[in-house]
Structures are given as structure tokens and as C-alpha cells.
Amino acid sequence: MVDKKKYQTRKNKEKSLIRLFIGIVAIFLINLIVSQVYLRFDLTQEKRYTLSDATIQMLKELDDYAYFKVYLEGDFPAGFKRLRNETQDMLEEFKAHSHYIEYTFINPSGVADNKKRETLIQELVKKGLQPTNLHVNKKDGNSQILIFPGIILEYKGYEIPIELLNTQMGVSPERILNNSVETLEFNLASALLKIQDNKKPTVAFLDGHGELKGAYVADIVKSLNEFYILGSLRIDGRMSSVFAVDTITQKVLDKPIIDALIIAQPTKAFSESDKYVIDQYIMHGGKVFWLIDPVIANMDSLKNSSQTVALKNELNLDDQLFKYGVRLNSNLLLDLNSRSIPIVTGMIGKQAQQELLPWLYFPVLMPQSQHPIVRNLNSIMTEFPSTLDTVAVNNVKKTILLKSSLYSRLVATPAVIDLALLEEQPDAANYQAPPQDIVVLLDGRFKSLFANRITPALKDKFSLPPRKNESEKTSMLVSADGDIIKNQIHYNQHYPLPLGFDQFTRRTYGNKDFIINAMNYLCQDNGLINIRSREITLRLLDKNKVEKNKILIQIFNVFTPLILMLFLGLILTYIKKVRYTVK
Structure with missing residues (x-):
């Protein structure tokens, strides 16, 4: 009986050892198989850790190491710790799809040597990262630390800055941090796209009709140069200015040579031949960003007088834009949500005393649309904007991107603009107009303005392609304010300032990001811009x-x-x- 028990005990031990051995081998084999197979499970409701197809494809095309130096490290409040951790998680996702991704976290304030720390901070500012003064509340008092919520991306010897914090005026700190998390993938992926510098689309600024150029568009030209091949274009009634030419057969081909056209605040009327060339460019799938001032009004006319008269801007474009689905109105928008301008309010001796007063003709537009062009975007500054209406057109989808606030009113032209408005206390009862449309996006198939009409005389010496009366699927944006793309010039030293920066209030608005997002939407068909529409629900504790x-x-x-x-x-x-x- 005893021997039988010993035998049974030995058999149980052998079985246990066999099971243990099989278990170890099974675990080893499973680990070996899993290490060779890419498996990641995103159980979040918003799929926040699932990269878009456009990002994954771009990561697969990397052919050299991309090194992310993240300067968001240190003892932060919970909100910034979350942004830091979400950034690390996103970079880990990038790394899972490409072995060329490397990153490190650096604490600029953690450098012990004061001189080295100051040198590092100056280098980061010089490279384009903007510091943020962070107030930290502690039980023993408040403290202030300087942080750099950004990244320096290195790739093939080039460096570009990436801002992680999407500042927005009038938005709570919690919402700003959440919006910054929402746009993490877009900011990182667009930086990679920008630095790769391959197959850049071609964008042209139209010239010849008094459009903005030189110092007034210097900053946006510099910024767009990182994404696109830029140039200027004069039509002069020639199809060959926009379309490719076969020099052997002496024929103008039906293939546009540019991917997008920017028409920035023209001041001279368009000829019928120029309108025809632009129309046929659109019919062949061309993208256009119309930045039009329907009314002539500017601050220069108020330098030597307290009054000026705003008149309709006769550009000869009304019929063309109406055909595409937009009517620009000859009016001026006044809004209680506006910027301030410096006005001389008195003299002390020989010294002029200036004060910043709200100028209702300079509305500040708060993006409300969830479209990826404007989602989570900072407010947009304008100057003497007008309004627009959409017109029913088949096969064209219209999306309003920018509107006025709930406290606005309209003035029809001709209108007297008087600086005396600055001295008046506005009565909110007079500013009860519903939100007015300022910028619209049009997507679809457009009808030609010149369908069933005689083709205008052109100056081409080549054989022209047949006229097209309906466009391919394409897109365009129409803005009833041309100043959205115009940067300020320093009032004293006369150099161009960053687009969206107001030198008098020292605030930075979202104009530059708006223009870049708009052009990315028009030109990039890889779906990257759609990442900005991703929404992450903010779940905060009470x-x-x-x-x-x-x-x-x-x-x-x-x-x-x-x-x-x-x-x-x-x-x-x-x-x-x-x-x-x-x-």
C-alpha cells in the first residue's frame, strides 16, 4: 500500500514537471510568434491610439532615422503630465510602424549649470520653439517655471520645430490641453511630411490684378515654402500660363501645371479672358483660394483724416463666383468681438499719449465649425471684412468655416467710416444681427461660367484644348476678407511680422494655421488633414x-x-x- 502511494506520488510529480515544461515551451513559442507578428489593440472609445492610413503610409516610406527631441519633461501639473505621456504614447505608435523613429525627453530647466541652461533656452527659441510660463500652485505657495512644450525634429541633417500646445484665446486650460492631445498625430505627421521634402505640390500666387505681394505676404510665403513649391503667375489672357504646352505639336494640353492658385486681395478688375483661363483651370480639377475684398476700405485712408468712404470693389468677379455658388455682399461687418487699435488720446508736453481702443471694423472670428481646416484653431483676425451668401448649385457641397459672433451688424456701401466710433460706447441692442458668413469651402463639380457663351479672345499662339463645361471633382475656398492672408509690417522698422501677430495688442491669432490648413486640404490628397477632425472626449474629475x-x-x-x-x-x-x- 505504501509502495503504491509512493508510486502515485512520483507519477504526479512527473506529470507536474511535464506540464511545467510544456507550459514554458508554449510561452516561449507564443512570445517568439508574437514578436514576429505586429499586434496592437486599441480599446479606447475614440481609437486615440489608432493611426490614420495616411500616417502609417508616410511612416513606411521613411528611409532614414527621424529623431524627436521632446522638451516636455519635468515636474508638471497633471494636465501637462498628460500631454507629456500622450506624446510618448503617440511616438511609441509611430515607432511600432517604423524602426526609423527615435525619440528622447529632455528637461531644459533640469540643466544644473546656469550658463548652459540659458544657452540651451536661447537655442530653442532661435530654432522656433516658444516658451510658456507655467504657474504651479503648491501648498507652500505658488511658483513659476519656464517650459518648452515642443519638439525639435531632426531628419537627414535638417531640423524643424513642432509646437505641442495649441493656444486658443477664450478657451479653458483643460480644453486647450485636450485639443493639443487631439492634434498630436496631425502635428507630428505633418512635420514629418514637411521635412521629407519629396513630391511637393506646386502653388502659385496670382499676379496682375493688384494682388498682395512682397512684404505683405512674406511670412505666409515662407511658411508655405516648407510644404509646397511656390511661385507667382500672370495670366495675361493666356491658357499657356496655367496649362502645359507641347512644344513639338504647338498645342496647349488639358493638364494644369499648378496644383492650387491663391488669389490674394486683388484690387483691379479681371478681364474676361483671365476669368476664362481661371474657369477652365477649375474645370480641369484646379483648386483656388479666393481671398477677396468686396469693399475698398483700409486704415491708410484714415491716417490724414478722421473719415473715409468705403466703396464697392469692382473686380468683375461677381458672376463667376455666383456661378460656383457664392455671392459676395457689398457691405461691411462690425462686431463687438473685435481687435483694438492704438489711438492718440492726448498730449503730455510734446509726447503723444496712445490708448488701445476696440475698433469694431476689425472683427475677431472664433472658429465654430468641426471641419478639419478650422477645428481647434485659434481665433482669426480680420480687417474690414464683408459677408457672403451661398447660392443653390447642384453637385456642390458648401461648408461655412468662419462666421461673425452673435453681436454684429452690417453697413451697406457706400459707407462712411469715422474714427469717432472709437469714442462711442457701443449699444449691444444695435448689434443683434445673426452670425454672418465670412469664409466658405466649396466641394464638388462646378459648372463653367462660359458654358453656352462665346469664348473670349485669348493671346495664346498655340492650338487650344476644347472648352470644358463641367469640372472634375475639385474644391475651392472663398473668403470675404483678403486681409486674412496679409501680415502686418512693423510700424517703425518696416519689416514683415509673422502672419497673425498683432504688433499693437501683442497677441498671435490663428491666421497662419488657417491658411496652411486650407492649402493642405486643397493640395494634399493623402488624407492627412482629416486627422484634425479626431475628437477625444475630455473626462475630467470633479x-x-x-x-x-x-x-x-x-x-x-x-x-x-x-x-x-x-x-x-x-x-x-x-x-x-x-x-x-x-x-
């Missing part, structure tokens, strides 16, 4: 309840796991006792 029940929450978090483990241990002990008790 701070008051947390503070009120702080002790109870801590006790629950500490003792609940211990009680559960004790309860599980008692159950296992009871089961073991029942199973092995000799009856």
Missing part, C-alpha cells in the same frame, strides 16, 4: 468632490485591494481544505 472626499478616496484606494486579496485567500484556503480533507 475637483470640488475630489477635494471634499479626498481622505475617503485615499482610504478606499489603499484598503480595497488588501480586502479583496484577503477575501480571495480565504476562498482558496477553504477550497484547498475541502479538496484534500481525508474522509
Whole structure:
């Protein structure tokens, strides 16, 4: 009997060892197989860790190491810690799709040597990263630290800055941080696209009709140069200015030579022949960004007089834009949500005293649309904008991107613009017009303005392609304010300032990002811009309840796991006792 028990015990031990060996081998084989197969599971409701197809494709096309130096490291409040951790998670996702992705986190304030720390901070500012003064509330008082919520991306010897914090005026800090998390993939992916410098689309600024050029578009030209091949274009009634030419057959081909056309605040009327060339460019799939001032009004006319008269801007474009689905109105928009301008309010001796007063003709537009062009974008500054209306056109989808606030009114032209408005306290009862449309996006198939009409005389010496009366699927944007793309000139030293920066209020608006997003939408068919439409739900704890029940929450978090483990241990002990008790 004893021998039989020993034999049974030995057999059980052998079985246990065999099971252990099989288990170890199975785990090893599973790990080996899984290491060779890409498997990641995103269980979040918003699929925040699932990269878009456009990003994945771009990562697969990398042929050299991309090194991300993230300067968001240190002892931060919870919000910035979340941004830091989300950035690391996103870079890990990038790295999972490409072995060329490398990153490191650096704390600029953690450099012990003061001189080295100051040198590093100056280098980061010079490279384009903007510092942020962060106020930290502690029990022993408040402290202030300088942080750089950004990245320097290195690729093939080139460096570009990436801002991680999407600042927005009038938005809570929690929402700003959440919006910054939402746009992480877009910011990182667009930076990679920008630095790769391959197959850049071609964008042209139209010239010949008094459009903005030189110093007034210097900053946006510099910024767009990172994404596109830029140039200027004069039509002069020639199809060959926009379309390719076969020099052997002496024929103008039906193939545009540019991917997009920017018409920036023209001041002279368009000829019918120029309108025809632009029309046929659109019919062949060309993209156009119309930045039009329907009314002639500017601050230069108020330098030597307190009054000026705003008149309709006769550009001869009304019929063309109407055919595509937009009517520009000859009016001026005044809005209580506006920028301030410096006005001399008195003299002390020989020194002029200036004061910043709100100028209602300079509305500040807060993007409300969820379209990826303007989603989570900072407010947009304008100057003497007009309004637009959309017109019913078949096969054309219209999306309003920018509107005025709830407190606005319209003035029909001709209108007297008087600086005396600055001295008046605006009555909100007079500013009750519904939100007015300023910028619209048109997507679809457009009808030609020249369908069933005689073709205007052109100056080409080549054989022309047949006229097309309906466009391919394409897109265009129409803005009822041309100043959206215009950067300010320094009032004293006369150099161009960054687009969207107001030198008088020292605020930076979202004009540059708006123009870049718009051009990315028009020119890039890889779907990258659509990443900006991703929404991550902000799930915040109730701070008051947390503070009120702080002790109870801590006790629950500490003792609940211990009680559960004790309860599980008692159950296992009871089961073991029942199973092995000799009856």
C-alpha cells in the first residue's frame, strides 16, 4: 500500500514537471510568434491610439532615422503630465510602424549649470520653439517655471520645430490641453511630411490684378515654402500660363501645371479672358483660394483724416463666383468681438499719449465649425471684412468655416467710416444681427461660367484644348476678407511680422494655421488633414468632490485591494481544505 502511494506520488510529480515544461515551451513559442507578428489593440472609445492610413503610409516610406527631441519633461501639473505621456504614447505608435523613429525627453530647466541652461533656452527659441510660463500652485505657495512644450525634429541633417500646445484665446486650460492631445498625430505627421521634402505640390500666387505681394505676404510665403513649391503667375489672357504646352505639336494640353492658385486681395478688375483661363483651370480639377475684398476700405485712408468712404470693389468677379455658388455682399461687418487699435488720446508736453481702443471694423472670428481646416484653431483676425451668401448649385457641397459672433451688424456701401466710433460706447441692442458668413469651402463639380457663351479672345499662339463645361471633382475656398492672408509690417522698422501677430495688442491669432490648413486640404490628397477632425472626449474629475472626499478616496484606494486579496485567500484556503480533507 505504501509502495503504491509512493508510486502515485512520483507519477504526479512527473506529470507536474511535464506540464511545467510544456507550459514554458508554449510561452516561449507564443512570445517568439508574437514578436514576429505586429499586434496592437486599441480599446479606447475614440481609437486615440489608432493611426490614420495616411500616417502609417508616410511612416513606411521613411528611409532614414527621424529623431524627436521632446522638451516636455519635468515636474508638471497633471494636465501637462498628460500631454507629456500622450506624446510618448503617440511616438511609441509611430515607432511600432517604423524602426526609423527615435525619440528622447529632455528637461531644459533640469540643466544644473546656469550658463548652459540659458544657452540651451536661447537655442530653442532661435530654432522656433516658444516658451510658456507655467504657474504651479503648491501648498507652500505658488511658483513659476519656464517650459518648452515642443519638439525639435531632426531628419537627414535638417531640423524643424513642432509646437505641442495649441493656444486658443477664450478657451479653458483643460480644453486647450485636450485639443493639443487631439492634434498630436496631425502635428507630428505633418512635420514629418514637411521635412521629407519629396513630391511637393506646386502653388502659385496670382499676379496682375493688384494682388498682395512682397512684404505683405512674406511670412505666409515662407511658411508655405516648407510644404509646397511656390511661385507667382500672370495670366495675361493666356491658357499657356496655367496649362502645359507641347512644344513639338504647338498645342496647349488639358493638364494644369499648378496644383492650387491663391488669389490674394486683388484690387483691379479681371478681364474676361483671365476669368476664362481661371474657369477652365477649375474645370480641369484646379483648386483656388479666393481671398477677396468686396469693399475698398483700409486704415491708410484714415491716417490724414478722421473719415473715409468705403466703396464697392469692382473686380468683375461677381458672376463667376455666383456661378460656383457664392455671392459676395457689398457691405461691411462690425462686431463687438473685435481687435483694438492704438489711438492718440492726448498730449503730455510734446509726447503723444496712445490708448488701445476696440475698433469694431476689425472683427475677431472664433472658429465654430468641426471641419478639419478650422477645428481647434485659434481665433482669426480680420480687417474690414464683408459677408457672403451661398447660392443653390447642384453637385456642390458648401461648408461655412468662419462666421461673425452673435453681436454684429452690417453697413451697406457706400459707407462712411469715422474714427469717432472709437469714442462711442457701443449699444449691444444695435448689434443683434445673426452670425454672418465670412469664409466658405466649396466641394464638388462646378459648372463653367462660359458654358453656352462665346469664348473670349485669348493671346495664346498655340492650338487650344476644347472648352470644358463641367469640372472634375475639385474644391475651392472663398473668403470675404483678403486681409486674412496679409501680415502686418512693423510700424517703425518696416519689416514683415509673422502672419497673425498683432504688433499693437501683442497677441498671435490663428491666421497662419488657417491658411496652411486650407492649402493642405486643397493640395494634399493623402488624407492627412482629416486627422484634425479626431475628437477625444475630455473626462475630467470633479475637483470640488475630489477635494471634499479626498481622505475617503485615499482610504478606499489603499484598503480595497488588501480586502479583496484577503477575501480571495480565504476562498482558496477553504477550497484547498475541502479538496484534500481525508474522509
